[in-house]
Amino acid sequence: MIKALVPIALLATALQGQVIRTVSYNLVRLDAALDSIVTADSPLEVLGEHFGLTEGPVWVKDASGGYLLFSDCAANVIYKWQPNAPLSVFLERSGFTGADNLNAGQQTIAGRLAILLIGSNGLALDPQGRLIITAMADRTLVRLEKDGTRTTLADRFEGKRFSGPNDVVVKSNGSIYFTDSINGLRGGGASPQRELPYNGFYLVKEGKVTLLGGDRDHSGDFPNGIALSPDEKTMYVTAGFRKTLAYDVLPDDTVANPRVFIEAGNDGMKTDNQGNVYQVNPAGQGEVLITAASGKRLGTIQLPQISGEPRPRICATNVAFGDTDGKTLYITACTHLFRIRLKASGLRATQ
Secondary structure, eight states: OEEEEEOOOSOEEEETTEEEEEEOEEEEEOSGGGGGTOOTTSOEEEEEEEEEEEEEEEEEOOTTSOEEEEEETTTTEEEEEOTTSOOEEEEESSSOOSSOOTTBSEEEEETTEEEEEOSEEEEEEOTTSOEEEEETTTTEEEEEOTTSOEEEEEOEETTEEOSOEEEEEEOTTSOEEEEEOGGGBTTGGGOTTOOSSSOEEEEEETTEEEEEEESSSSTTOOOOOEEEOTTSSEEEEEOSTTOEEEEEEOTTSOEEEEEEEESOOOSOEEEOTTOOEEEEEOSSSOEEEEEOTTSOEEEEEEOOOOOSSSOOOOOOOEEEEESTTSOEEEEEEEEEEEEEEOSSOOOOTTO
């Protein structure tokens, strides 16, 4: 195992309201195959900080080259980050549209601050380029139409409301997969508002909601992150802390043959065009784990723990590939947003 410490840059780059700086990080090389993906001379850049809790990044392609959308679960907004432009709000009230949040959203911490997770979480694009949103505190899966209106795609299973849709991925044929967690409920699993007694992951297809799996039969295997392989024949779903399962995707878009893919990961993930899996471990030092489709660990990007006050919380929650060539990895990390250039490409139309 080789650890490479990438030095911190002394200068920041200011571009039309943006301040971008590089920071130190550790690149842990477990296999030589990592060299074809990322090397220690790739700088890690801070694109933003002082957020509540960032999540769910997705790159949107357009004629100008594209832009990144990501959720702030505490601010209840979706932000838009675009090269050479100031950070802006893309969507207000992204995850909670009610008038009273007294009983909405689970509480967590961001540095020293106690915050509520009331905003959107996972984001994805459907084949028509429409944004699919897990509206966590509204306890719904939503599609943002081109005219700005919102369409509820799913809000309950067998008549019972979801607890808090968490992460989402869309297949090229338009089928949507999402995980449901207790993060939309004040008090989490102990909330009297909870209707479904388990955490699950679901398929939404042609208006029908199908339960595919979860912790109903295996307590503690609650799903969180979810992703598809580039050929869409394998689905990856986290199961509790430090375990990721792989499933075969069947012709009808349901799944079968669950098996342990890796004993690691517990939040968002994506795959690159070679089938490598990039998944985060938010506990302790925030990490992005890079694993081959075979399950062989290739290496880890360990995010910095930046000191100072107000105390940040850098925890790694999700990733997305972006830029015109798909070779930039954007990392949401609670109070921060990072990016790092890769040699591998992972941009897909419906990631």
